[in-house]
Amino acid sequence: MCFSHFLLAKIHRFNANVAVLRLATVAVASLSVAAMDVGAATRDLTITGSPMVFFDRTQNPTVSIASRVTVASDQPIQYASVRMFGYAGPDDKLDINPYYARLSLFNITWDAAKRELKIQKSDNSNFSGSNDIANLNEVLNQLVFFWPDNSITHNPTRMIEINLCEANKSYEHPDGTLHFYDYVSYSSNWSSAKTNAETKYYYGKRGYLATITGVAESQFSRKQTTATAQGWAGGSDAAVDGTWRWVTGPEGLRISGKDSLAGAVFWVGNYTPGGTKYVGDLIDYENWNASGITYTASGHRNTPTIPTEPNGGNHAEDYLQLVPGQGNSDSEGVWNDLSGTATLSGYFIEWGGMGESGNTITIHILPSNAFKSAMGM
Numbered sequence: 001m002c003f004s005h006f007l008l009a010k011i012h013r014f015n016a017n018v019a020v021l022r023l024a025t026v027a028v029a030s031l032s033v034a035a036m037d038v039g040a041a042t043r044d045l046t047i048t049g050s051p052m053v054f055f056d057r058t059q060n061p062t063v064s065i066a067s068r069v070t071v072a073s074d075q076p077i078q079y080a081s082v083r084m085f086g087y088a089g090p091d092d093k094l095d096i097n098p099y100y101a102r103l104s105l106f107n108i109t110w111d112a113a114k115r116e117l118k119i120q121k122s123d124n125s126n127f128s129g130s131n132d133i134a135n136l137n138e139v140l141n142q143l144v145f146f147w148p149d150n151s152i153t154h155n156p157t158r159m160i161e162i163n164l165c166e167a168n169k170s171y172e173h174p175d176g177t178l179h180f181y182d183y184v185s186y187s188s189n190w191s192s193a194k195t196n197a198e199t200k201y202y203y204g205k206r207g208y209l210a211t212i213t214g215v216a217e218s219q220f221s222r223k224q225t226t227a228t229a230q231g232w233a234g235g236s237d238a239a240v241d242g243t244w245r246w247v248t249g250p251e252g253l254r255i256s257g258k259d260s261l262a263g264a265v266f267w268v269g270n271y272t273p274g275g276t277k278y279v280g281d282l283i284d285y286e287n288w289n290a291s292g293i294t295y296t297a298s299g300h301r302n303t304p305t306i307p308t309e310p311n312g313g314n315h316a317e318d319y320l321q322l323v324p325g326q327g328n329s330d331s332e333g334v335w336n337d338l339s340g341t342a343t344l345s346g347y348f349i350e351w352g353g354m355g356e357s358g359n360t361i362t363i364h365i366l367p368s369n370a371f372k373s374a375m376g377m
């Protein structure tokens with residue numbers, strides 16, 4: 001990370017009775033993200049700057065984190081979600097500068113449990129068209145971070161993630177992160193699909209072949225396409241035949257407790273018949289196809305139906321294909337292992353959970369004596 005220049009942070013006070021923060025500075029890093037989007041749509045979010053807040057332990061500051069967010073979009077946006085991760089005291093919060101002159105254009109709500117600042121238009125309609133997007137840019141550059149806890153004995157880092165949520169595109173993952181989905185028509189083998197997904201950005205987030213780790217996520221992902229669509233996803237047993245793991249997205253970065261290899265494992269076995277769900281990496285979901293399959297109302301395979309996939313032993317079929325289940329758009333897809341050299345007509349893509357610089361701001365809080373020392377004071 002290259003710090004190009006320093007700015008004096010603008011300090012806003014909620015409590016006028018407390019003296020203003022004496023030392024505050026913000027280091028602006030140069031970060032940029034290439035913009036390649038699904039189809040012809042524009043969905044760009046860039047954030048430049050990684051604020052370093054230097055503070056006097058006796059103070060109780062609110063710091064503007066302005067002028068670092070740029071949005072470009074030709075899509076209707078329901079709301080902007082600004083979430084904070086990292087240590088947070090009970091009153092640690094995000095807000096919009098209360099002195100911002102055009103505050104009345106927006107409906108701004110803070111959800112303390114989710115630590116989410118939600119920004120909508122005042123009438124809750126979509127941000128749509130260039131004027132609305134300009135307004136959204138403006139308000140996102142009025143973010144303020146308020147922390148009344150004067151101690152830095154806790155983790156002094158906060159991560160702020162900005163997501164732009166279009167209707168029917170965002171799904172809240174059980175870990176509290178927002179994920180986004182689409183289906184890409186792209187005739188290719190598995191590895192080309194994986195590479196292609198990684199060239200597609202969605203509001204600052206790099207795409208990956210979808211990792212489907214629950215019923216709701218499976219249904220949500222399938223709703224992005226037609227009832228009969230099929231395509232690649234991010235599962236594979238290429239590393240160890242018969243040990244199925246997610247090799248893309250945040251799950252692909254995890255080291256499995258099963259074999260210490262990269263990628264969270266969800267299934268062990270080739271059809272002998274059946275196999276065994278592996279839950280040691282905290283993923284309790286699979287939906288392999290079965291002969292004579294019947295479905296629950298959600299479209300999940302009824303138990304005790306024994307799956308007949310994966311059936312490609314000895315590395316004959318090492319990559320995950322999602323196929324239609326019941327053939328209606330509300331159902332989960334069912335799964336097949338397939339040779340990675342096969343050509344499929346498209347793939348399921350997902351964004352989110354990676355904590356990328358393209359849609360995050362990391363705030364480092366340091367005591368003022370560190371700043372003084374750095375400046376030779």
Ligand SMILES: [Ca+2]
Pocket residue numbers: 179210211212213217249350
């Ligand atoms: Ca996923």
Ligand SMILES: [Ca+2]
Pocket residue numbers: 237238241242310312313314315316317318319337
């Ligand atoms: Ca295999």
Ligand SMILES: [Ca+2]
Pocket residue numbers: 309310311312317336337338
């Ligand atoms: Ca198969």
